[in-house]
Amino acid sequence: MLPLSVFVARLGLPVRAGEDHLDVPIRWVHVSELTDPSRYLQGDELLLLAGTNLRPELSTEYVARVKAAGVAAIGFGVTPVFDRVPEELVAACRAHGLPLLEVPAAVTFESCAELLYGELLSSEMSEIKRLTDAQRALIKAATGPSPLTRTLELLATHMGGWALLSDRVRPREWAGGEPRIDDEVRVAIDRVCASTRPTSVTMSSVDQRVMVQSVVGPLPCGYALAVGAPIVAGVTDRALMTMAASLLSLLIPAPADNWPAHQVGRAALALALDPHSPRWVRHAADVFGVQGSGARWRVVCARAAAGTGTSARLGELASMLASPFVDQDGEVSIALLPESVPPARITGDLGRAGWLAGISAAHPAAQLRAAYEEAVQALRTALFQGACVISGTEVDGLAAALDMSRLRDYADRRFRPLRERRQQDAADLLATLRIWLRHNGHWDRAAEELGVHRNTVRHRIGQIETSLGCRLGDAETRMELYLALRALEEI
Secondary structure (H helix, E strand, O other): OOOOOOHHHHHHHEEEOOHHHHHOOOOOEEEOOOOOOOOOOOOOEEEEEOOOOHHHHHHHHHHHHHHOOOOOEEEOOOOOOOOOOOOOHHHHHHOOOOOEEOOOOOOOHHHHHHHHHHHHHHHHHHHHHHHHHHHHHHHHOOOOOOOHHHHHHHHHHHHHOOOEEOOOOOEEEEEEEOOOHHHHEEEEEHHHHHHHOOOEEEOOOOOOOEEEEEOOOOOOEEEEEEEEOOOOOOOHHHHHHHHHHHHHHOOOOOOOHHHHHHHHHHHHHHHHOOOOOOOOHHHHHHHOOOOOOOEEEEEEEEEEOOOOOOHHHHHHHHHHHOOOEEEEEOOEEEEEEEEEOOOHHHHHHHHHHHEEEEEEEEEEEHHHHHHHHHHHHHHHHHHOOOOOOEEOOOOOOOHHHHHHHHHHHHHHHHHHHHOOOOOHHOOOHHHHHHHHHHOOOOHHHHHHHHHHHHHHHHHHHHHHHHHHHOOOOHHHHHHHHHHHHHHHHOO
16 A cells, blocks of 8 residues: 555645645545445545535534545546635545645646556566565575574564574474564464464564464474564565574474484384394383383374375474384384383373374283284274274274174175275275264255265266165164274274
8 A cells, every 4th residue: 555645745635634644545546526425435445536426514414424444545636627625625624634635736646556556567567576585595594504593583574573493392483583572472473483373473563573383393292393584574574584484394304313323223123123122112211211021112103194194204203202213114114112101191192193092001011912902993993083002001982882894894795806806996985874873864065075076976876876785774784884894994
């Protein structure tokens, strides 16, 4: 937007009222001779008129209406209707605190619009250049030495304030400029770091405006970028902050990277050679700080939420469990922990991060295979009921009444006719059945989630009924297939 004072200075427009309000921003120039143009206004306009339909004695009502509609100022063109601005209009504008400019005959209304458009275009081009230059500089900083600190320093310079990257996984911070963080800002950073979804917060104080937004890091939460500046951030500033957050997400060191390489290597090698050897027990004791061959261990079998790569999240699991003893078997990650780690803390941390896990009871090192089998069975139950499970604890809900191994065997047999079809057909049919059952047989909702026409859903359900030799109109059949599908989602 353009300050009204620019129109006064550039076009030489005399000010008849509102001399103290020339800093008001003008968003648009609008010409109207209507006696009540308020329905065509959106606010922050410079309203131009020549008084064709103006009755001076009704100036007070006219000014009240346009003021209420959000008009920022009035420009009155003298001649051909009035030789000078009506005094009644001047008095009404003064009474309502609305700036009134006289537009001489030599100044066209079109020139007012051209001035606004030209300045806005020039400002936009300037902002584009500023954004381009800043983006180029940030990318260069991110690929050079000390990338985290250098990127934040450049961001702070371009924003005219300060920038702070917070990593709450391993409490540490990097800064550019001189951060001014009070209790309110600190609470906002904590809230953004705790969120597992994209989150942003903006707040203002007497002399600065602070923006905080989440940063994607090695873990699903725990990272935030805070930027403070003395002025309100515009579109360019927000774009710069978003880009900087994206660059920083690539630069944050993974928590698992902090494990000493030699320690991980020795322990992993010893475990691979002989998991029951005293050598392995000694290395594990070194890592966890437990003493003696009589130490007991828990095995954790975990699977990341659907749609996330397990291999990409092994570092996340190692960090959350504070254990370098993490391995991968297909979609399942396996971790080893000492008995001293509270199982409730394990399930809480994993659940908040979007993992489902089965946790064994504590076993001596010689019985790790039994611990692993316990963890696998617990994970099957966890996947069925949608929550982490500790072996040996009481399980609530339907999962407590079901034998997961037998249910899985039944599911394999029940859906074998579908699996014998072409691979893509089988996948489409199983996905359709799962979503259709979840929506209680609602055709339109299932079609919307699948991104297909409802007739496609009907056709697929018909194919399923034919292949499985059943009728899905029967409630018991739907329940039976739903339980079998849940079993198929297991490991």
